[in-house]
Amino acid sequence: MKIAVYSAQPYDRRFLDEARQRYAVDAAYFSDPLTLDTVPLAQGCAAVCVFVNDQLDAAVLQALHALGVRAVLLRCAGFNQVDLRAAANLGLFMARVPAYAPEAVAEHALALAMTLNRHTHRAYARVREGNFSLDGLLGMTLNGKTVGIVGAGQIGTAAARIFKGLGCTVLVSDPAPTPQLDGVATRANLDELLAASDIVSLHCPLMEATRHMINAASLARMKPGAMLVNTSRGALIDTAAVIDALKSRQLGALAIDVYEQEANLFFHDHSSDIIADDVFQRLMTFPNVLVTGHQGFFTIEAMREIAAVTFDNLACHMNGTPCANLLPASS
Structure with missing residues (x-):
């Protein structure tokens, strides 16, 4: 064959x-x-x-x-x-x-969150230029913070266990029972999770019920200044609404490994091209946004x-x- x-x-x-x-x-x-x-x-x-x-x-x-x-x-x-x-x-x-290897994607979600929180990507660039200033690199200690995991499949479960191991309080929202997370996470509905979480990490499939589940209304319910991480599917997020929330500072930071219009961008070298996607280009102007090119699975x-x-x-x-x-x- x-x-x-x-x-x-x-x-x-x-x-x-x-x-x-x-x-x-x-x-x-x-x-x-x-x-x-x-x-x-x-x-x-x-x-x-x-x-x-x-x-x-x-x-x-x-x-x-x-x-x-x-x-x-x-x-x-x-x-x-x-x-x-x-x-x-x-x-x-x-x-x-x-x-x-669900742990691969879960570990990448953690890597995104920690990089964005502690600004290690910016510190790396500074130090290479001989700039050792700490201004603008202030982060928060994750131990003791609340992390909301949306979707408790194999990847979400792995992510919940990782954040629990860091000393975080973990909330999980999933329509199915989650006995595998007993003693690891506390179940909550989505609104409760959004309101309480310092970091929200998305780990659910894309379907009509989840398309743009993160939109203007759900962003308004998030804890002001919280971080949003998406390593699942780009269309879980209404990108235009996220940009508005970043501009108003309702959303404190965004880390994504997926993007709704990624098909013509990701997995290819566009370093010599003019990227015509204005929404993506707008995202890249924010210092509190971190984007990777769908590499969460790549181990x-x-x-x-x-x-x-x-x-x-x-x-x-x-x-x-x-x-x-x-x-x-x-x-």
Whole structure:
């Protein structure tokens, strides 16, 4: 079987090639994202492998099916970009990697919070220029502060345990029961969590119920001067509302590893380009905003897990065996 890998970076090829040695699979790697225009790259392939910002709407899925593609493998956990109804109607095998080294993303959330709080990124730049002044670098001690974790899946649970280990009081908001956090976090509804937390960290999936869950109204309910951290999905945040809250100083600081309009920015070098996204450029003018380019997952352990599960999923399709990672069908 031959598989077309879209949005492939050199590191993707390294880990996918390492994993596929156990299977009778050939791979064609393309740095291009999957769009309707790039579907023809999958000619002769029975499966495609895609990442978080690849397009999987009805038109793309139909075009892939017409080429003979019968399996779509997501090397990520989120699937908000997939037209599930179209996939089900076409009878496509659709599988994802539901969890991979959740501690990696949780640790990155902590790294963002600590960097922004203690201004280590600014201190690093200063010291390299011979400036050892401490003005503007004042932070707060995290021990004893309240951290709100929104979403208690595997990543949110790992984040809650990390912040608890720092001596923080941890609140968690999740519609599902959270017995795994007994003795670690106290359950609270979202409004209570926002009002009480010095740091709010988002760890929930993107769906209609969570799209722009952080908006003008929820920002107004946050503790004045609190920090917001997002390592989940960019569209959990209404970026325009966040900018207004930063300008009014209702929001004290923002750390994001994801951005709602990241598809045309992240995972590529734009250092010689003019970035035309005015909202993103406005964010970058704030000294109390820290942005990383969707690297929270990017550890050796996570990349190996992603590659292994991706090819395990493909093996299920090839062998006709049950797959625990199938995407849910939409009726």
